[in-house]
């Protein structure tokens with residue numbers, strides 16, 4: 001099977017598997033316990049907290065471990081906006097039309113309790129321009145949330161520019177970095193980000209673990225996302241998942257190198273060149289500057305159902321985003337780019353792992369060619 005869906009979930013790195021097995025066997029104590037094994041678990045968890053903080057230019061005290069980017073996004077919107085520290089008159093939020101579905105679900109909830117949401121459209125390359133965000137800012141804007149890298153297109157948003165706009169106006173700025181973390185540098189100060197979301201399973205770590213960065217967390221009065229026994233600075237109750245965090249830590253330290261090696265293979269350009277050579281008609285729904293592990297490809301002269309049906313035992317491909325691929329409706333990201341439902345149907349998100357080979361791509365290109373209309 002050739003796995004072309006790493007943006008939905010990246011396979012476990014072999015080193016992560018080893019560290020997980022070791023941690024499940026050995027780091028079983030509760031990190032809140034005061035005996036020697038509990039303290040050892042806590043120090044391992046805090047080591048990962050430090051590594052993550054170091055990588056993004058934050059303090060360890062500003063990192064909370066969560067179950068993944070969905071929960072981190074919930075904390076960014078709900079825990080912060082429903083906290084007592086914010087003025088009750090500030091009820092306007094700005095998001096983009098290409099955010100992950102969970103952001104829309106959270107905003108739908110916030111609308112029911114009086115928040116207003118403005119949605120910024122991307123340009124034709126799938127990028128959210130700072131100017132477009134600026135036009136939506138208001139006196140009562142409390143939060144702007146724009147993802148760093150889009151999960152269907154790989155397009156990279158100008159986070160620093162948008163962050164400065166928010167900083168100048170005293171507006172909280174959140175960015176979902178589920179797709180960018182470990183793949184491109186992040187510095188929360190350079191980017192003027194106040195809150196950022198991360199997920200382990202996008203970088204070869206285990207599912208069910210992620211993190212959220214919250215600037216000056218200790219000075220804030222934030223509503224817990226899970227009321228509990230004081231874990232994670234009282235924001236996220238429940239016994240800390242030490243083994244998963246240790247696995248996440250291994251992915252944090254090793255994934256960037258894997259990604260660098262992958263980037264050197266120029267797989268994306270190879271795919272596009274091979275398609276061109278075989279005379280396959282295609283459109284890439286982003287520009288050259290996107291991250292190289294994702295390519296959104298529209299194939300107007302390819303029978304997409306045939307391509308999927310004939311190759312379901314060979315390739316794992318995504319039509320639309322993973323979370324919505326079983327729905328019949330077109331992906332909201334492609335619709336935001338201006339694609340019709342029909343165009344969205346012949347559009348594929350192809351996302352690579354580090355062990356992809358040029359031969360794998362040759363197979364894919366031949367399969368696409370075979371499904372020509």
Ligand SMILES: Cc1ncc(COP(=O)(O)O)c(C=O)c1O
Nearest residue numbers: 068069070100151176178179199
């Ligand atoms: C941009 C983005 N945000 C959030 C998520 C959700 O992440 P998780 O599965 O860690 O909750 C994903 C993954 O599907 C994503 O790509």
